[in-house]
Amino acid sequence: MTGEPLIELQGITKTFGTGAAAFQALKGVDFTIARGEFVAVMGPSGSGKSTTMNILGCLDVPTGGIFRFRGFEVQKLDRDQRSLLRRRYLGFVFQGFNLLARTTALENVELPLLYRGEKKSVRRAAAMHALDQVGLVPWAEHTPAELSGGQQQRVAIARALVTQPDVLLADEPTGNLDSERSVEIMQLLQRLNGEGITILMVTHEEEMASYAGTIVRFRDGLVEKIERKALAAVGDPA
Amino acid sequence: MLGTSILLALREIRRHILRSILTTLGIIIGVAAVVTMVTLGNGVTASVQEEISSLGASNFIVFPVRTDRGTIRPFDEADVRAVGQQIAGVQIAAGQVSANATAFYNGQDWDTRIQGVTNAFLEAQSVKIAEGRPFTRDEEESGKNVCMLGLKVREAIFPPDTSPLGARMRLGNVSCEVIGMIAERGQGGNGADDDDAVYLPLKNVQRRFRGNENLDFFVIKYDPAYAAATVQDALVDLLRERRLLQDGAPNDFNVIDTAQVNQALGAATGALTAMVAVIASISLLVGGIGIMNIMLVSVTERTREIGIRLAIGALAREVRLQFLTEAVVLCALGGLVGVALGFGASLGLAAAIDVPFVFDPVINVVSFLFAASMGIVFGYYPASRASKLDPIDALRHE
Numbered sequence: 001m002t003g004e005p006l007i008e009l010q011g012i013t014k015t016f017g018t019g020a021a022a023f024q025a026l027k028g029v030d031f032t033i034a035r036g037e038f039v040a041v042m043g044p045s046g047s048g049k050s051t052t053m054n055i056l057g058c059l060d061v062p063t064g065g066i067f068r069f070r071g072f073e074v075q076k077l078d079r080d081q082r083s084l085l086r087r088r089y090l091g092f093v094f095q096g097f098n099l100l101a102r103t104t105a106l107e108n109v110e111l112p113l114l115y116r117g118e119k120k121s122v123r124r125a126a127a128m129h130a131l132d133q134v135g136l137v138p139w140a141e142h143t144p145a146e147l148s149g150g151q152q153q154r155v156a157i158a159r160a161l162v163t164q165p166d167v168l169l170a171d172e173p174t175g176n177l178d179s180e181r182s183v184e185i186m187q188l189l190q191r192l193n194g195e196g197i198t199i200l201m202v203t204h205e206e207e208m209a210s211y212a213g214t215i216v217r218f219r220d221g222l223v224e225k226i227e228r229k230a231l232a233a234v235g236d237p238a
Numbered sequence: 239m240l241g242t243s244i245l246l247a248l249r250e251i252r253r254h255i256l257r258s259i260l261t262t263l264g265i266i267i268g269v270a271a272v273v274t275m276v277t278l279g280n281g282v283t284a285s286v287q288e289e290i291s292s293l294g295a296s297n298f299i300v301f302p303v304r305t306d307r308g309t310i311r312p313f314d315e316a317d318v319r320a321v322g323q324q325i326a327g328v329q330i331a332a333g334q335v336s337a338n339a340t341a342f343y344n345g346q347d348w349d350t351r352i353q354g355v356t357n358a359f360l361e362a363q364s365v366k367i368a369e370g371r372p373f374t375r376d377e378e379e380s381g382k383n384v385c386m387l388g389l390k391v392r393e394a395i396f397p398p399d400t401s402p403l404g405a406r407m408r409l410g411n412v413s414c415e416v417i418g419m420i421a422e423r424g425q426g427g428n429g430a431d432d433d434d435a436v437y438l439p440l441k442n443v444q445r446r447f448r449g450n451e452n453l454d455f456f457v458i459k460y461d462p463a464y465a466a467a468t469v470q471d472a473l474v475d476l477l478r479e480r481r482l483l484q485d486g487a488p489n490d491f492n493v494i495d496t497a498q499v500n501q502a503l504g505a506a507t508g509a510l511t512a513m514v515a516v517i518a519s520i521s522l523l524v525g526g527i528g529i530m531n532i533m534l535v536s537v538t539e540r541t542r543e544i545g546i547r548l549a550i551g552a553l554a555r556e557v558r559l560q561f562l563t564e565a566v567v568l569c570a571l572g573g574l575v576g577v578a579l580g581f582g583a584s585l586g587l588a589a590a591i592d593v594p595f596v597f598d599p600v601i602n603v604v605s606f607l608f609a610a611s612m613g614i615v616f617g618y619y620p621a622s623r624a625s626k627l628d629p630i631d632a633l634r635h636e
Contacts, residue, residue, distance in 0.1 A: 059549065059629045080553050087551025094633065098546050102253050112550040114242055159550070 264525025269576025354443025565617020573609025
């Protein structure tokens with residue numbers, strides 16, 4: 001399994017707007033990510049890292065180039081097909097947690113399974129397992145308002161994990177947390193990566209990026225530099 | 239998926255319970271109004287029909303009217319006999335006179351109305367004898383002092399625990415024996431309360447209370463196999479001939495066809511019901527627009543939620559189904575509450591305005607289905623707007 005690219009970007013460009021107002025956010029991005037990697041995407045604002053993440057998350061399509069994910073050429077897929085890719089293979093963690101308000105942690109975690117049409121008993125069991133992975137079983141019946149920021153982010157991670165996705169996409173997962181909670185979240189992500197899940201994370205903090213095995217640095221819509229630590233291979237299940 | 243959507247919809251409604259109630263108020267009031275009005279309309283129609291059928295379904299009522307010269311020429315038994323014998327299709331022809339009198343029994347007194355009738359008259363009017371017996375032939379022919387009591391007279395002067403049958407009571411200065419009890423009749427066609435009456439043989443009332451052989455009016459029951467117009471034409475011709483009216487002179491009497499009155503009243507109440515139903519439907523429409531408004535607000539308010547759902551892999555049609563289901567469930571719940579409210583209101587109002595409560599399952603089901611379908615009509619646009627949101631923009635929405 002090692003080395004076989006899970007994600008492959010070739011000459012990806014992205015242009016917003018048309019004519020004189022057109023803005024080219026990505027100017028030809030190439031890189032590959034192997035199964036089991038922990039990748040941190042870094043760069044100043046406007047460098048194209050968020051646009052890249054949206055494309056990697058199948059939320060957006062590139063204007064040009066090829067994006068292969070699990071052998072699918074994603075730029076050729078329509079909206080619903082991309083939804084199905086997200087449903088089956090991707091899990092999302094956002095900076096703002098984005099949990100459903102007035103809905104318990106358990107129900108939040110169950111949500112993706114609802115769209116998979118799983119039975120209630122299956123949903124319940126899988127959601128409890130995911131909550132167990134993030135250490136929040138005692139908080140299952142609490143609503144987001146009753147949880148701390150760190151706990152909310154762990155619920156969000158459980159929600160991303162519950163479908164057992166290939167890739168976890170995390171967009172500034174520690175952006176709204178203090179440093180102590182941030183470290184907790186990063187350690188959790190590192191542990192999950194050790195269990196085999198591929199993680200793509202956007203961050204602008206070097207400290208958080210240091211938890212990743214690979215750092216992709218963006219500047220002006222291009223990949224400036226890719227740094228791979230030797231450590232990255234440790235998380236690989238092989 | 240649909241079951242899940244309904245579950246999610248109910249959860250969402252529960253989360254905004256006050257807003258949901260306020261939103262559906264229009265639907266609730268609309269449905270309740272439609273159900274109440276149609277049910278009451280049916281009740282009014284039924285009570286009118288019952289009243290008319292108490293006059294007999296295929297009956298004529300004939301009475302003299304004041305002429306230009308200011309005189310009234312009453313009918314008498316000879317006229318009634320002639321009509322009964324000479325006109326084809328007539329089954330019963332029977333006259334009636336009435337007078338006011340005070341009824342006395344055992345120290346109690348009660349001002350009431352005396353009706354001079356025959357068994358034939360009671361039959362033509364579909365009057366039932368609840369207890370006791372009708373007049374005998376002899377009692378009718380010689381106008382004996384026997385009487386039958388209306389419900390209210392009995393309640394007014396007789397103790398409730400004993401049967402008045404066989405008792406002797408006094409009407410004015412005439413003493414008579416109670417031989418029967420008349421079953422409840424309700425309001426008469428002329429507005430008089432036919433339960434507040436004592437029924438005596440026609441001849442007795444003519445002789446002892448009126449002092450002449452005149453009739454106030456007479457009724458004709460005819461065979462429904464005959465055309466009403468044919469019977470009526472023959473009737474008018476015969477009466478004009480007997481009253482020696484010249485060609486061109488107006489009738490000095492009137493013939494009322496109860497079937498026609500029935501139809502006219504039915505049409506009137508039907509038109510009224512339809513009008514009120516239209517007004518109520520407009521309030522339903524306004525309610526529906528309220529639903530659309532609140533669904534649009536809800537979609538805007540929950541943009542982030544929609545973004546989350548899309549990001550974790552919901553299809554556009556699943557998001558659309560969710561919001562559509564919410565609108566339909568909301569409307570259906572409103573419809574259900576409205577139907578229940580309408581049921582209660584029509585039950586209460588029917589009792590208050592004294593019309594029978596006629597439960598019509600059709601209007602209840604139709605109102606409910608109409609309310610639910612309003613959810614589809616007015617929920618579709620907001621739902622489809624939700625489904626078209628871009629996940630990235632939706633997630634960024636504050």
